[in-house]
Every structure is written in structure tokens, then in C-alpha cells.
Amino acid sequence: MAAATLARRIGRSGVAVMKFKSPPVNSLSLEFLTEFSISLEKLENNRACRGVIITSALPKIFSSGLDITEMCGKSIEHYTEFWRAVQEMWLRLYGSNMVTVAAVNGSSPAGGCLIALSCDYRIMAENPKFSIGLNEAQLGIVAPFWFKDTFVNVVGHRIAERSLQLGSLHPAPEAHKLGLVDELVPEEKLMEKAAAVMAQWLALPDHARQLTKTMMRKAVLDRLVAHREEDIKNFISFVSKESIQKSLRMYMEMLKKKKS
């Protein structure tokens, strides 16, 4: 696959490093999501791999979230395939038995934030120009229940409610204060710190850590599994509305205008 190049390396420590590399902004296209899920599946099935650090190979951007062009002016079949791929990615990452650490080395809106939230631990570069959050409301769209559940499980109900309603993108220091990221470090120390955190988590017996993780996350995962087809139908009916299409088109235009 060409678009979403994901470098993987499993060291002697049993840790893989996955680097998003889909210029210009690591947006989560159908192709990217498919490749990401396949990579996670391969690592999950590799007994030598106990943990994965997820980061970006691009400067200043971790991931710009779902590829908005995948949600604009496409067929019902395309929306179905795309949304199933988004669900699949989340089910694999949030439900992973591996230790997952996000080394967030750039901005991370919406779907990018979901990836970070789905990991066991988040370390972010302490650059106030980098921001993170579920900003769907700003685009005139609504974060699905499982994005919301993942967010609530990290920051708690009140912070999630305010942040989701306002579609807030939090600069790194604020994200740290809210508990959205666990630690801030200078950018040049990010991977070193991620490796240290990984070593700390891997020092525990896998079975105890894995069973505990399952216990903490199962209800939220099961909820999507039980309502997967309904969630796809909701997505299609939502994204097919002309008012939503208009909001997405205007948002894309705003992004383009911002440049000129």
C-alpha cells in the first residue's frame, strides 16, 4: 500500500515503533486506516511484540484526524466501507493486548486525538503550538458515542462534556492540566521518554496487565461491537444530510483559505 507508510521496528525489547507517514498531515483515509489496522493485527499476532509506540514521521503533525474528503460527496457503499475501517482501527487499538504508548509529536485533532486516547499512555511534546482534542462540534459534526466513551474514560465526564460541546482543541500545556495527556516533555526527549515508560509497563507480567486492561475497557468495546451495524447506519444517515455535507465543504474551504 502506498499512501500510509507505517514504519515498524521490533527491537530486542519486544517493542515496535510505528511512525505515521502520510503527507501532508497524516489524515486518516480509508487506505491509511486499512494499513494501520493490518499493521496492528500483525504486531498483535507476533509473540515477539509486547508493546508499540505510535508517533509521526512528519514535523508538527501527529494526525489531522479522519480524512474529510472521505466523508464528502461519496457513495453509500464508500461511507459504509470507510466507517467500518474507522471502527476496525479503534476496536484493534483500544482492545489491544500490547502496551500502547502515543508519542504525540504534533497537533492531533479529532480522529488523531482518538488514536492517542486509545493508547495506554500519552506523552506529548511540550510545544504550546501543538493542540489536541475532539473538535468535531467545530466542524458541525458530532463525535460518535465510542469516541465520547474513550474520552470520558481518560478525562472523566465533566471535562469530556465541556470539551466535546465546545469542540475544544487544547494546547499541549492545557491538555496536560486536563489529564488528556499524561506527560509533557521537550520534543527531542519524546522517544526516549516513550521507551522509558514502555519499559516500566513491560516490567509487569503480561497476563496480569492484559486482564486488567480488558476489565477496564471491555464494556466500552462491547458496546460498539453490539451496535456496529447501527453505528454505520447512523454515520451514513448523518453524513448524507445536505446540511452536514455543506458544513464539511465549508470547513475544507476554510482550511484552504487559511493558507492564502
Ligand SMILES: CC/C=C\C/C=C\CCC/C=C/CC(=O)SCCNC(=O)CCNC(=O)[C@H](O)C(C)(C)COP(=O)(O)OP(=O)(O)OC[C@H]1O[C@@H](n2cnc3c(N)ncnc32)[C@H](O)[C@@H]1OP(=O)(O)O
Ligand atoms: C448523531 C450522530 C451520529 C453519528 C455521527 C457519525 C459521524 C460523524 C463524526 C465523524 C467524525 C469525525 C472525526 C474527524 O476526525 S473529522 C476531521 C477533523 N480534523 C480537523 O479538524 C483537522 C483539520 N486540519 C487542520 O486543522 C490543519 O490542517 C492541521 C492543524 C492538522 C495542519 O495545519 P497545517 O497548517 O500544517 O496544514 P494545512 O495547510 O491546514 O493542511 C495541509 C493540507 O491538508 C488538508 N487537510 C488537513 N486536514 C485534513 C483532513 N482532516 N482531511 C483531509 N484533508 C485535510 C488541507 O486542506 C490542506 O490541503 P491543500 O490545501 O494543501 O490541498
